[in-house]
Amino acid sequence: MTPPPLSRVRWTSAVVLAALGAGTVRAGRRLRAIPVLPVTPAATTAGVPRAAGWRLLTARGVEPDAATFLAACAHAEREGLRVLDLLPADLATERALGLLRLVDPARYRQDRLGEGRGAGFAVLVTEEVLARAGVAAGGPRHAPAELLALTRRLKEYAADSTGLAIAPGLSCGGPEGLSGPARATELRAQGLPPGALAAAQLGGLALLAGVAVRQGRWGAAAAGLYWLQPYLALGGPGSPLRPADLARATAARPVRSLGAALRTAAAAGRAPAGGDASAEAAQDAARAAAYREELAAGTERFLETRRPDCPWCGSGPLTVRVRVPDLLQGKPGRFTLEQCEACGHVFQNPRLTPAGLEFYYRDFYDGRGGEGAGTVFGRLGAAYRGRAEMLLPYGDPASWLDVGTGHGHFCNAARAVWPRTRFDGLDMGDGVREAERRGWVETGYQGQFPEFASKLAGQYEVVSMYHYLEHTRDPLAELDAAAAVLAPGGYLTIELPDPESRMARLLGPAWLPWFQPQHQHLVPAANLREALADRGFTVLAEEHGPAHQGNDFFGAVALTATRLAPDPDRPWGPPATPGARALAGAVRLAALPAFAGAAVLDTLRTVAARRTDGGNAYRMLARKDVR
Template identity: 45%
Template sequence: MILTGAILSGLVVAVVVLDVLRLRSRASKLRVLAQGAGEHTLLTATGVHPEGSWETEDDLVDLVPRDLPAVAALDLLGAVDPGKYRDDQWARGISASQAVLVRETYREDVDPDDPTEFIAYVRRVKDHVHAKVDIAVAPGLKAGPYDLGYRAAILRRLGKRPSLWIAGSVIGYAAVAAALITNWRWGLVALAAYWAHPILVFAGTPLKPRDLWVPRVVRTPYLWFKTSSGKKSTAELRQAEHLAQATPWYEQNRDRNFHEAPRDTCPSCGSTDLRRWVTATDLVQRKPGTFTMDRCVRCGHVWQNPRLTEEGLGFYYRDFYDGLGETSAEAVFSGKTDPYYGRARMVEPFTKPERWLDVGSGHAHFCLGAKEVLPQTQFDGLDQGAAIEDAARLGRIENSYRGSFKDFAGELKGRYDVISMHHYLEHVRDPWEELDIAADVLPNGGYLLIELPDPEWRLGRLFGQYWMPWFQPQHQHMMPIGNLEHALADRGLTTVATERREAHLCNDFTLALLLWLGDKAPRTPAPWRPEKVRLRRTRSFLVWSLGIPAFFVALALDQTVNRFLAARTGNGNAYRLLARKA
């Protein structure tokens, strides 16, 4: 019992110390604004009292009161590193939801009673490539009342699951209680560390939360209750309205058969020697249906068979990248930025392009990153979704083309030194037609850069439907790199460089676990999935609580086994290929 208490106490102290060091480092980097008058407009939440004025050269500064409540301050520091925030174009906009100073150029009306609207507003401004946005402490600014009813909505706006936060908090609380029960002396050490956590975070920093001395052991269970039974934000109410409006259409189409007749020959080489490779459901949106992928034994091509009809693709793509799924899609594509730089650097030794067209550009995150590597290049984007027009408005690309590549082929012919297709060909019904178009649009001497998931990666077979790159039902074709080289050669393009291990992302174990947990946890309501799960919140809490330890195991496996496999084989879960038109 003594040993158990000592181990539990040691774990609690270690976690507290690491978290204190992380959050305290961030709190100490908060800039303190100087007093003074400026051209900016001050927008405040209800109950916030500004005493004085402040000046800044930035386009927008989110103002943090010194007396911001401890819970709000900890959530803020958990979401942003103030030392990197201003100059990091990938850092998502954040707000303490108290007040902002903003230039007239970017001024909008903000609901003063909804704290999540301040976060959304600051995020919209920071998404502008040329806008300078920062966060700073404003001396003299008195914090308004903090409505804990909005805390769950705030966490969701920050991209976090309230149920997962509660699960982690309960585990920490239970560890302290278990240490006290098994050995009270060691338990007191754990209790002292747990109690002192917020005090150690803020002592000697610009923040002095007004409720810092409220006992954490008392406040935490109250936070569980308030976070689990919170209010809906204005955006979530609009989302619910959108959901209600979309429901009749989904109800009419939910039970339709969207599959074509299965084919008995490989679409790549014509072979009849086929094997069933993957059987999957929609693990991301949880739309109804079962999907299968076959593999050609002769050439290794993997494709959806039977494939979806045009109407079927419309059903499954609707509300994924736009509409109900827009916020989630934006968060995913802005999260992992290394591949964007790697793609641009692959081209750099061969050409310094003046104009680059990115096909299937989406929100144009690649173009935003590639511009750092190739600052003299003009990047344009093409996509069928509305996000491509937003990308041009935000300055990520110069010109946007909304529609199919085929629609704009004549207009774009001969205009671009480089055309790129990153994780695009696997989505289309006929990738060979897209290659025909690219070969025709490229001028002589132009380059085509392609990145695709690698169906030859061994973990894809091991994880089955839970291997994220199978991504049913959206991925139609998975082309081995040898097949792609031959297809390009047939169209007059010579492969000049390939990258396999360099394109690999060590995330297979982690993403497979997340898909599995999401499959077992109850679903959130959606117009294509009427909610029938009883005790949804309780079940979600239990599933994700058990998943937290497994998540750390998955991370460790990705950094050891996954990394070793990539280094040993020279392959990965994706590959890049650069080809030149002779």
């Protein structure tokens, strides 16, 4: 076999070397950005503020002294923190490196949507946050995985007042010795997929071994940098951490990393053990039984009679745009979107009944799918900021109602743009109550928006509907409600999928914004402008490119993979078999290159959308006329 050209060898090695070098420098920079608590002898703590109102949650085997506790309270009060994760000074090497990969301390507090991260050994929390989060202040010591999950939850209740600090007087309580199942459990507690991370780690080790063997000095340099990375990032004079295992972890890093990856990969496919796993299994069994009973009556009853005319303009004829099954969850049923030839409105026909909507929404935004949906919404910070900033040239609102708020992610993020604005939220689901408990909205209204129109008449300066109208049964009634709730001169801001997008025709049924069976209506921009004018609004701004969501190709791959091999463990499907699991695994593995290519295409498509102002969605800002 002809060896690869020297230029390619050096290029590959140089890329690996540069990536490792950048990661090492980044880890060192982030480590030095973490505050270090002062070492205060217990005998000299008289001047430290009292610890009233604080609770320190610790892992088993961790015994903080009074001086550490009081120093942590003083630091948190001085910095305006309500949650403070304490890093033991002897934190294990790989645990420290893993945390520094996930957290940029310089941005952590300001990232209102960022997930809570910590070391898993000690967390200082105000009693007020614990109460709102529904966490008992007392109780037994926790396992590190439990504290990691708790830190993640607590940051949701202290979105801009959660921090990290190194506690020199705090010890981990013993040597680090994580088994594969324990590591997999800790990764799941942080919302991270153990199987995917183990595969990535094994792939990286294989790449390093390949360059070390085949690429001479360049490859050896890359492998050597990986080997020495723990000491370069965490060791040396002035390091605020003193990992007890730093020398061993550095000397045996390739072997230890390989062993950890193999153990995690082996444990990733197994269900976690313990009481929580038993409770989860019982919930899954009950959920599956409920779905079997409901599906025994068939899904045809979830659809209304097909209508012959357009619900937007009342005319016809109609043409079929797409026919698709449920590609989101793989629930039984088939759905049709038709388009009005007169006005271009696209709508589900026949549409789902209210009972059908409840059935197909169930376990998507809550229940079985709640955590995944929350993770997705938590990563849309740039989109939320763009929506909030659209209003900057036009006013400084005191009150804002976000309709279809879900768990309030937009309101939480928008506070960074409008810190003096009161944000309230409205939604059908229980998530709006959780948003209120978290403090992401001041008041959460649960129910249908038109039902609140008279109660909230004239009370808001801004009403927003972001990717909400397409989910409603009667979008014109929703616009009527918005007109009623807004004060004269108030602003209505809307974001919707654009059914006129070129990608809708290119990708056909695999275009993600069809989002069947949840999306009931897809409204062309011209139709929305006309409807707003009919209700006494003047459109001030319209954006297409900035509203584009870069998921066309990635979403098409995901929907196609789901169509070929639905989740074998879905409770509404047949009992999982080894064959179904093998097929799902094979499809997911085969889809990995397609996902990588789709990500590249979506990046290019997003650039094109921004430049041409033609994306897969649009935003519109309108002012209610003063009469």
